[in-house]
Amino acid sequence: MSRQKQGKLHRCQYLCLVEGDTVTDPIKQRLLLTPSLTQCPPAILPRHVGEILSLRAAQMPDALAFAFMGFGRVPDVMLSYGELHARALAIARQLLMQGQIGDRIMLVFPTAMGFIEAFFACMYAGRVAVPALPPRTAREAERLVAMVEDCQPGMLLSGESDIESLAHFLHHRTDHAPPCLSVEEVTVSGPLPGLHQPAARGLAYLQYTSGSAAVPRGVMVGHGQLLHNQALLTHHMGSDQNRRWLMVSWLPHFHDMGLVAGILHPLFVGRPCVLFSPEDFMQQPLRWLRVISGLQATCSGAPDFAYTLCIRRAKRGGLAGLDLSSWDHAFSGAEPVRHTTLLQFAETMAVTGFCFDAFAPAYGLAEATLLVAGKVRGDNVVVRHADYDALTMGQYQAPHPASRVVRLVGCGNLGATPSVQVLDPISGSPMPTGQLGEICLQGESVCQGYWAQPVLSGSVFGAYRWTADGSGWLRTGDMGLVDEAGNLFVFGRLKEVVISDGAKFYPPEIEQVISDVDSAVRPGRVAVFNIDMLDTAAVIAVCEVTPVPEMAALAARIQAEVQSQCLLNLNGVVLIGKGQIPLTSSGKIRRFACRHAFLEGELAILYARLDEAVPGNRRKIIRRDVQTVDQM
The missing domain is CATH 3.30.300.30 (ANL, C-terminal domain)
Structure with missing residues (x-):
């Protein structure tokens, strides 16, 4: 065997098997040998995003970081912190051979398996990661081309199965097509580089928005903003407590919830994580619940539509043998959180031991890194009954006997924090308690603006300067209100409100x-x-x-x-x-x-x-x- 082949990541030694949708012994046995499954390891104090992995690799190199489930389509893989760190350093060495600090690196992977090592390679080499989705449809192809032309990356990293088609596609579609490198071709032999040491305000990655109301824009996420948001997630998820904690996620790695909560947060707190692809969930939604049950996972979540899919599939059967009693933090976000969905899911899954108050409704957006507010683990879900007619006029009121009742789900308690306010979208002045306005933000998780769009960044990230301390507010574009107890309720996009x-x-x-x-x-x-x-x-x-x-x-x-x-x-x-x-x-x-x-x-x-x-x-x-x- 050649030295190059010997130097590649030899994944077959970490393979495990899956029978149907049932997790078999290798993953379970590896988890049982992982102390961080039941005990939170000592906290780390990373100065930048790269140190999330490097400090954990130094602290517990052999502990399980990620298990990737392929359900027979692709091999299952388990990786430790040390293995992931070595792979990221090797790829960083390739990045340092060309380009310069601050270059954007497009990361185009169909699953999280190759993506994570490539992401941290960017952090180690002082490059700016740009997560992206491999184009499978015409719209996805247009989106990728638009991202390439917007950020003009110095290189594109992908997997061996996609690299040739991506290079050919971009060469014929844009003048800014970057050189492409397959991470499988990177060897781990030879001298490895030291870590780049960026400033807290240094740029870590570009998170392109999903474009529900406009053309996708590259949100500039700094190292300091990501680390601050990880601390918020730790508080809400209770992941730093000395108890069993296991994340299961199928969320897309190229979106903020999948990246920040599903991948980076388990690394930040040093707890194990099991991942599988969005495609595997969409093909069989109940597969998600079977993995949670089989591994007795404690933390997992998704947008509202995923819970709805599970409800519909469960009507055909498939709940026999499921035990969801361990799932005590079922976060729901990225879409409006609907009381009907939560209630129906809890009622449907009651036979599995799932509890309604395990739900953790949350509100966040890429422009604030991810989390803005959410229910803290162990708290009860807040539900308010409101008069529908009053809401159409922008006012929260308790219903009277003859009124139509709407059940509102709280997305966290703001307490006395001044960093989240509901403001009048015209004047920027604070709205009274119980009145609808635009949710606006300040604070350390608020990102640096949109890539190469200073005018738009100023109007969105620095609005209403006359009402604040001069730094301005981030306009989220989302409508919401705060009740007398400080609970936040979110209603949808300001621009999409229907008037009649x-x-x-x-x-x-x-x-x-x-x-x-x-x-x-x-x-x-x-x-x-x-x-x-x-x-x-x-x-x-x-x-x-x-x-x-x-x-x-x-x-x-x-x-x-x-x-x-x-x-x-x-x-x-x-x-x-x-x-x-x-x-x-x-x-x-x-x-x-x-x-x-x-x-x-x-x-x-x-x-x-x-x-x-x-x-x-x-x-x-x-x-x-x-x-x-x-x-x-």
Whole structure:
């Protein structure tokens, strides 16, 4: 065998087996031999992100850091802190052979397995990591090209199976195509470099936003901001307590929740983590619960849609033998946290030992590194009953006997902290307790702005300077309120608020009502938005559905249910087939893009129920392949 082959990471010695979706003995046995599973190791004080790994590797080199599950598609792998550290140093050596400090390095990996070592290689070499998704669709390809042209990376790192196609694709699509390197070709033999020592405000990585309301932008995350947010996560997750703690995550590694909470946080606190891919979850959602049960994991989470998928799959069976009693921190974020979802999941999973108060609703965003506020482990979930009519007028009030009741889920208690405020989006002045406004932030987790966009960064990250200490506020663009007890409630994007007859409605609330009308409506695949109609604003609902014989009856039921539950008249109900509603790479609804597709006639409509006054070129909106169009 050649010296180069001998020097490569010999992963086969760490292989383990999975029978179906059941974790077999190798992972369990390795975890049992890992002291940090039940005892929190001594805290570290990293000065920069790279030291999260290097200090843990020095402290406990042989302890299990990550186990990667492939469910038969790819081999399973277990890596210790020492092995991961050695691999990252070897890749850092390659990075130091060309370019300079501060170069952006694009990390394009389908799973977290090769990504983590490449990410820390960037930290060790003083480069700026740029997590990205390998393009599998036309939109993902456009996104990758846009990211490359925006940050102009000095190199692209990927896996052996993707590197050739990525190099060919970028060479033909952009003038800024970087040289590409497969991490499998990097050897661990030879002298290894020392660690770069960046300043706390030095740039660690670019987190490109998912683009639910606009073109993705590169959020500049500094070393100090990431370390501060890790301390917040430690407090909320209770991961520094001397008790059993195990993370299971399938969240995308190229998004903030998957990277900061699912990967970097276990490393920060020195606790083990088991990972598998988003594709493996989407193929079999209950696989997530089987892994948690099989390993008796304590911490795992996802956006709202993932819990909804599990509820629907559980109706077909598959809960026999599951034990979720160990899962005491089930975080939910990245999407509006819906009380209906939490309650249905807890009721469905009660037979497995899951407890409602294990849920940890949270609020965060990439511009604040990740976590802004969230329920602390061990606290009860906060639920408030509110008058729906009052909410449409921007005010929280307790319901009276005749009012429609809305159940709001708290996303953490702000206490007396001044770093999170609800401000008037026009004046920037603080909103009174219980009144809706824009959530605005200050503090050490707030990032440095958007890459190469100083004007936009100033308006978003430095707003309302006249009301603060001169440093300004980060405008999140999210609507929320704080109750008298200091609990934060989040309602959705300011720009996506639907207006009808002077009242404000929040799309996630309407979309949830529509999703519950019939099982033919695909969960999490409904978009509600405004369009101009004569001298007023029309409200349109576009719904992905499984075709049913009575499409007209389904549309009528949707309209009637929204009228009854939300006191809102839909001017259009549009039923379309699977896979047409535009989504971000993290699965969020792109409502503006859906609105554009509707107005431009780009949707293959199965059935439409529209007001006569709905504007636009009806021949363009209503394509020839539409089965039926009814006027209201």
